[in-house]
Amino acid sequence: MTTTFAPATPNPVRPVSFGRVLGSEWIKLRTVRATVWTLSITVLVMAGLAALTGWSTVLMRESDIEVDAILLDMHPASIVNGGWFFAQLVVIILGVLTVTGEYATGMIRSTFAAVPRRSPALLGKAAVLFATVFATSAVAVALSWLVSLPFLGQLDISVDLASAETWRLLGGTALYLATMSVLAFAVGALVRHSAGAIAIVIGLVLVIETVLASIPLRIFELVSPFLPSSAGGRLLMDEVSLSFVSNPDAPVLTPWQGYAVLVGWVVLLLGSALLVTRRRDA
């Protein structure tokens, strides 16, 4: 402890800018354990499920079981990205905790004291979250491709890296997971409560969207294709799966239309979160 409190050396303090806020949010994201854990689990789930899907496909081919025609026509990239559904549950948790962790600990008051306009802080968090989940998911997809290579070889198929559909399925996985994490982040910013927000988003993905899609009422048939995960998920489905899950009586979205609808949900929720956070007491 010293008895002088002023800086020993000239201490340049610069105005707050979005770039500096991004830098700060990146430090915050990488220095909590939740980030390391959830991202590691994302990679493990993706690679593990790719290996399992490949292995089970090989087993089905080798056995005398009548293999469904659908399975035989499956795009090879769908074996690689087969873990997306479970991986999204993990990135949803990360997205929520990125903001609710600050509310739970009181950190949000330090954040808003440093960035009192608040919106740059929330947008900075969302941007850093998106980029980090995107990069991690891309690594997870690459690793999934590597671990599924032996099984693809046994099936005499390969992932055609020159095909646009391959890139849609594999790149779309990273894009979808990153976008879902920001959707969860926006809900977390609105609800400000970890368990509540996780329950809402995972409940939406696992329960509400599935249940609504299966209720044979016209209104639900019309609405359910536009729900966030049902719409966005089309980006990472191959042609066979797309036709399989499409209800002929309901609106049918192309993969990119579906993703655009998901982005619309994120814009709506994040916009509401920004508006509400500016007005609320921290």
Add this chain to the structure above:
Amino acid sequence: MIEATNLTKRYGKKTAVDDVTFTVEPGRVTGFLGPNGAGKSTTMRMIVGLDRPTAGRVRVNGRAYAEHRAPLAEVGTLLDAKAVHTGRTAYNHLLAMAATHGISKKRVAEVIEMTGLESVAGKRVGGFSLGMGQRLGIAAALLGDPQTLILDEPVNGLDPEGVLWVRNLVRFLASQGRTVLLSSHLMSEMAQTADHIIVLGRGKVIADAPVGEIVARAAGGAVVVRSPQAAALEEALRAASAAVTQTESDRLEVTGVPAERIGEIAAGAGIVLHELTPTNGSLESAYMQLTADEVEYHSENPLGHVAQEQGALR
């Protein structure tokens, strides 16, 4: 410089801060006093834009806090020792705060050294004692070398050495011409640290004056007199319209006349005095009188009432 004008904060029907107007001047330590629930913390949160005023406004160094381009260089704030993510280390917390204002790692290391956090800087904040949390909060407040400091209960949880350190720190910062506003429930601490005191009670300013003036305003001011002829002295003093209380057989407490006059009366009556001691009103008694009607959580039980007020003063 902090200027609050008609600042009001209501939570539903409850008014936490009620039309408060005050100015915190640079170059001195201003103490913020008040019982629990008097609105001190709410007022401090409104100053830095964390709570939105229901009415009125508050400016720091001439502008609303959020309008400053580099707020951490204007105002350093310790509002809550636990306004830190518990899973992050102290060093990384300060680094993230510093990054928003382009403040160097060197300055981060400096504030860690100043606050004596070197040995725990690499540890996660979740395991910190209250005192270490306070030091970290103060370190964060100092990062931007701000002109104005707002410290809510900075000595809460500190050991005696830490209390002394905070006292020296805030006095030093004020001596450099900075504006310092701190709240504390420790009256004795406030008497030694603050130059000026703003007393809040039930959301209103009930006193805003230099420490000396607040103490002098305290009725107290009794004179203790010991005399082997206490009864005769009491009679003579009452004749001079003084209020006299006999506390022991040879000891009187006199109010209403100054010590000099008591000496003259005794001499005139040929009464021997063994002691003649003026007692100053303490900040405690001044504060108790000022806030007697303003304590929010009165208990039904009169004994509980006393305990409650003492609790509020802790």
